Amino acid sequence: MNIPRVHFHLLKVGHCNHPECVAMRGGRWASVRFPALCGLLIHPAHGPILFDTGYSSHFMDATAPFPERLYRWTTPFTLPPEETLLAQLGRLGIGARDIARVMISHVHGDHIAGLKDFPGARLVALRAEIDALRAKSRIGALMHGMLPALLPGDFGERLHFADDLPARPLPAALRPFEQGFDLLGDGSVLGVPLPGHSRGQMGIAFRQQDDRLVFMVADACWSRKALLEDRGPTWLAARIFDRRDTYQHTFRALRQVARQTHAPLLVPSHCEPTWKELRHDTD
Numbered sequence: 273m274n275i276p277r278v279h280f281h282l283l284k285v286g287h288c289n290h291p292e293c294v295a296m297r298g299g300r301w302a303s304v305r306f307p308a309l310c311g312l313l314i315h316p317a318h319g320p321i322l323f324d325t326g327y328s329s330h331f332m333d334a335t336a337p338f339p340e341r342l343y344r345w346t347t348p349f350t351l352p353p354e355e356t357l358l359a360q361l362g363r364l365g366i367g368a369r370d371i372a373r374v375m376i377s378h379v380h381g382d383h384i385a386g387l388k389d390f391p392g393a394r395l396v397a398l399r400a401e402i403d404a405l406r407a408k409s410r411i412g413a414l415m416h417g418m419l420p421a422l423l424p425g426d427f428g429e430r431l432h433f434a435d436d437l438p439a440r441p442l443p444a445a446l447r448p449f450e451q452g453f454d455l456l457g458d459g460s461v462l463g464v465p466l467p468g469h470s471r472g473q474m475g476i477a478f479r480q481q482d483d484r485l486v487f488m489v490a491d492a493c494w495s496r497k498a499l500l501e502d503r504g505p506t507w508l509a510a511r512i513f514d515r516r517d518t519y520q521h522t523f524r525a526l527r528q529v530a531r532q533t534h535a536p537l538l539v540p541s542h543c544e545p546t547w548k549e550l551r552h553d554t555d
Contacts, residue, residue: 275459277481279314285326286351296498306542322374325386327351334421377490378470380417399433401472434463466492468519485536495543
């Protein structure tokens with residue numbers, strides 16, 4: 273099968289600040305920036321597709337009541353007007369209705385705050401992620417970084433489960449990960465389960481036009497430095513995880529991918545150095 277390549281744009285849609293030592297063992301006490309990174313994939317047949325949406329004004333609405341306001345207080349965010357996802361897409365000549373699909377890595381607020389801005393898009397996530405959200409109480413969801421108010425009213429009608437799609441073998445460069453779900457039916461974008469941070473977190477793997485393999489790993493690690501140096505998050509950050517032991521298993525598997533001679537381009541969703549390196553280096 274001739275597998276299509278996609279154009280890839282890495283977009284920064286706001287950021288928050290935290291002490292580095294919370295997200296990485298041995299890090300500085302100084303506050304560092306954690307960008308909310310999203311992927312824009314331009315597929316030759318399916319058109320523009322998003323991987324996550326980052327922050328948006330809807331986050332302010334969802335965190336206006338108490339106790340949800342605690343999320344905003346403990347994780348204050350910044351979103352300049354020029355960094356909103358709709359503004360960035362507009363500069364690329366893409367309207368909200370042009371987005372055919374939004375692939376959801378997981379349902380933490382900083383990854384899905386813009387879903388309501390794309391009313392025509394098919395929404396794709398792993399079943400375990402949505403089941404975990406639906407099983408939580410209001411307080412339970414909040415304690416795990418979830419804000420159900422960010423979901424569109426017709427979320428259930430537009431939702432499709434990635435794990436209902438055919439499983440395909442992953443490229444050898446992604447081992448020990450072995451299989452992914454064929455999200456577009458042509459092998460071009462594969463959804464890879466990355467559980468631990470959340471119950472059904474999903475990364476995506478695809479090849480750019482230059483044939484470079486890209487692996488967007490969401491919050492399976494928070495920086496490439498932490499991954500390469502084996503410095504995972506502290507217990508403070510791990511409090512929002514679904515399962516810490518599962519997170520460690522996924523983290524170790526990613527370390528094996530990263531240490532290969534011909535490793536793919538790993539893109540964590542909150543890595544400032546990755547953003548600075550790639551902001552002008554994607555298609």
